Amino acid sequence: MNLVDILILSNGPGEVTTWVRPVVKALRDKLGNNRDEVRISVVLSPCPNASGKEAAIALSYPEVDRVQSAEHFWQFLLWGKTVENWDWSDRGIIIFLGGDQIFPVIIGKKLGYRTVVYAExxxxxxxxxxxxxxxxxxVSAKVSPKYADKFTVVGDIMLEAQKQLNNPQSPSPNPQAPIIGLLPGSKAAKLTQGVPLMLKIAEYIHSKRPEMKFVIPVAPTxxxxxLASFADPQKNPFAETFQFSGASLVVxxxxxxYxxxxxxQGIYVELHQENPAYDLLSRCCICLTTVGANTAELGALGVPMLVLLPTQQLDAMRSWDGLPGLLANLPGLGSTFAKIINWLFLRRKGLLAWPNIWAKAEIVPEIVGKLQANDIGEMVIDLIDHPEKLEAMRNQLRQARGESGAAQKIAQIVSEEIGNWK
Structure with a gap:
């Protein structure tokens, strides 16, 4: 068998950790681990949510042979040359797992490779x-019939998270050890508000329910x-907005x-760095999270959540995709653009959390506005005091998440496309 190159195009931290990971594993399971026969490369494109660690994370996957970081992407897109001048086989498949769908079109033409696009x-x-x-x-409902044979429904890649648990049905939390998960995000735009707000909420809940345990699954980036610097009022003056007195890191x-x-106030919030944190998340009775990939992972695991979007600082949220994200992060003018974009967004807000988008209904509460820790804390306590509400949310999440096995089905499509080479 001649060498086949598989080139994965991706971008942000959510895509690299929740899409690329299960797909490369499925590819190796399907196509084998002989690197003389199948070589897997990952090329990252710029993303406003990126931390700069995405390339290292992708390279840590044992199934991946080589990775190029986002800073070198435009050179590759325009000229077809990687910064390390990679060689390419004359047979290959491009798999799109994040970015702009025009990228596989351009790169596929340059390399002469067949293209597979995952479309949510x-x-x-x-x-x-x-x-x-x-x-x-x-997704394919409005496609012209002449292209219908190109489309295969594979399901949601995010659901591969569920398969990494010992129990495929997302166990109910242990009532003897109630855990509340805090997911403030991974980028400064979200952490600035998310960390002090969520820690202040934890303090309030603990004052009413001292048996509660709090954990933060720390983003791999x-x-x-x-993380601790955002809990320090000296480094994050925005903590005062939530009357949060601060927290310090104890290693x-x-x-x-942990x-x-x-x-x-003496409350301990454990910091868990295992990645992925699916087992930990599945043991949480409820999680507090921001918008983003976190909501998809929690939804796939069937974990109840409150989705928080504080608006005390309109220019703080700059992690939008596409042109809005680029404008909001421009030097100098970015703050002004961010305020305008977020003001327009709040006026026209639709569903934000991925489970709600899947279900086309608000099955997990989305709380937007000038949030106060005590109010959110009371909402959490009410849910904990009424476990039937949490169970109803779990059931709705399980119904909304659809079918699993997407990564394996993508690997099958890739295998079929390899077979189309003459």
Whole structure:
């Protein structure tokens, strides 16, 4: 068998951790681990949500042979040359797992490779792409019949998270050890507000329910010192907006096997760095999260959540995709653009959390506005005091998440496309 190159195009931290990971594993399971026969490369494109660690994360996957970071993408797109001058086989498949769908069209033409696009909500360039792996039938509903044979419904890649749990049915949390998960995000735009707000909420809940345990599954792109800096009022003046007095990082705490953030009121919040954190998340009775990939992972795991979008600082949210994200992050003018974009967004807000988008209904609460910790804390306590509400939310999440096995189906499509080479 001659060498086949598989080139994966991706971009942000959510895509690299929740899409690329299961797909490369499925590809190796399907196509084998002989690197003389199948070589897997990952090329990243710029993303406003990126932390700069995405390339290292992708390279840590044992199934991946080589990775190029986003800073070198435009050179590759325009000229077909990587910064390390990679060689390419004359046979190959491009798999699109994040970015702009025009990228596989351009790069596929340059390399002469067949193209497979994973499309969640919209599929473009039907006449130029060879195969589309779509999340649900709605994506292909309006496609011209002449392109219908290019489309295969594979389901949601995010659901591969569920398969990494020992129990495929997302166990109910242990009532003897109630855990509340705090997911403030991974980028400064979200952490600035999310960390002090969520820690203040934890303090309020603990004052009413001292038996509660709090955990933060730390994003793989975030180090503990950086996370802790957003809990320090001296480094993050925005903490005062939520009347949060601060917390400090304790790397070795005798009462815990994990590093903790210790608040000024003496509350310990454990910091878990295992990645992916699916087992931990599945043991949470409820999670507080921001908008983004976190909501998809929690939805796939069937974990109840409250989705928080504080608006005390309109220019703080700059992690939008596409042109809005680029404008909001421009030097100098970015703050002004961010305020305008977020003001327009709040006026026309639709559903934000991925489970709600899947279900086309608000099955997990989305709380937007000038949020106060005590109010959110009372909402959490009410849900915990009424476990039937949490169970109803779990059931709705399970119904909304659709079919699983997307990564394996994508690997099958790739195998078929390899077979189309003469």
């Amino acid at each position: 909500w919209e599929a473009r360039w039907h006449n130029f792409i060879d195969r589309f792996a779509v999340m649900n039938p709605q 975030l180090d503990l010192e950086t 070795s705490e005798p009462s815990s096997n 590093p903790v953030l210790q608040t000024s």
